[in-house]
Amino acid sequence: MNLVTTKPDLLSEAFERIQDEVDSAFDAFLPVPQDSRARLVEAMRYAAIGGGKRVRPLLVVATAELFGVNHNAAVNAGCAVEAIHAYSLIHDDLPCMDDDDLRHGKPTVHMAFDEATAVLAGDSLHALAFDILTQPDTSTDPFVRAELVATLARASGHDGMAGGQMMDMMSEEQDYDLRQVTRLQQLKTGALLAASVEMGAVLGRIPPEGRAHLRAYARDIGLAFQIADDLLDVEGDQDKAGKALRKDEGQGKRTFVTLMGVEQARAQAEMLVEQAGSHLASHGEDARLLVELARFIVKRDH
């Protein structure tokens, strides 16, 4: 038995911890009321608790750690990003959008409840995100609270995630080139991942001019994340993914994989991950979690 080479699995432990913490926080944020709003809050809890890898909260926490931010404050901010992510999945899964029946291996919200409840549960998680960010537990400094809201609101609206989703909906009719697919994905997936890193820096009171290397890291992992998603859609195991796969091809959508081919797409994702890590060199060993998280993003099987 060689104990010297047994390295504690930093990333697995961090994932387990953040998953527990985010679940506990949502449980506390969402007590079920004793009136007919119960169904709405049950649907919010169904979507927000016990599902998802929590990549975005972990990005917030791991970035905030670089700057010695209070851990619970960073978890709160991470929950806000995750509430936005969860609302977007509920709405994306609706029959009028992607019409998906399965998410995280269980029925989507409109299947488990109904469409109207799904619309409202998404809307309510959207509002909850900003409610969380303005609580003193997230930051005692109102400037930080206001900046967190500004960062998340911009990343999720028409100039961010929702805008990317619109471009994605139009992609079946429009033959995007690689530049346009990159722009689409920077908005649809990248904006919220970038906001997660940015919010860690906001919590750490790092001024915008000190965030350039973090933004470069976030941009690289955002693109790598989406290329990995496109690869999973082609090569992934549907049971592990817990959602429908092979959808891009059926819809005739242009993706990184259809435009670059499987081999080049994989090489590109791996190059981006190496590059992402290199942006954090100045933080040395402190950035190990963010570097490992970047690697996980291209290696994940779901």
Next chain:
Amino acid sequence: MNLVTTKPDLLSEAFERIQDEVDSAFDAFLPVPQDSRARLVEAMRYAAIGGGKRVRPLLVVATAELFGVNHNAAVNAGCAVEAIHAYSLIHDDLPCMDDDDLRHGKPTVHMAFDEATAVLAGDSLHALAFDILTQPDTSTDPFVRAELVATLARASGHDGMAGGQMMDMMSEEQDYDLRQVTRLQQLKTGALLAASVEMGAVLGRIPPEGRAHLRAYARDIGLAFQIADDLLDVEGDQDKAGKALRKDEGQGKRTFVTLMGVEQARAQAEMLVEQAGSHLASHGEDARLLVELARFIVKRDH
């Protein structure tokens, strides 16, 4: 000609002014991008510009005026409330919710565009509201910005407007009594009207303990507003309303009118409006606009 009795119509002028200002502000907030997000932003503009009486922005502005707040700052905050109101109408009108074809006398967003675009346009207006509130033009004081966000997020989520909408959806199955209908309406309609007044006070840096009379005013006009809406549903002119009427009865919903009868409901609304005005007595003539706005709420024909 007796000029002495010719009183300028304060309320009509205030409505005209705020309608112009809100339209101009949304026009500036929402430039149409030169890519395939254009359709999304067109849908947001369709919903946000040129429709609605702008009761909520006027409440923000008229309350803020009591405390000498910068007018443009109050208009910005008013636009944020109106963005939330506009998003909620888009989602409420969806086929899976109230399934309405007409709003402000023109086709609803999902009819003029499509359902998926309507969902996304609502989501994007939701995010825009918080984006607006965190802009320095709304307040140079980050504490005020953070408090505005907190007030609006709480009023719109599961403990406010969205919660009320859920209670409303359940009302066909559940025979609510007057207490429950009151609670439903305090959330569904009242929360956002109350938030408008509250945000005026936040802009005026009035501490919570100094807002009791404003909250009493807001509570009274909120209930009066909904009773008037219920009366309009029974007695109103569909052309003037610009939306489908006589829906409550068809759905078997309990409302103030079905529970109290037309006469008692009207008397109750008028009593609430008088009471609302009396809460503002300490402001004297400064509160004239808020008092007239309260009267308008029960007299409006659309």
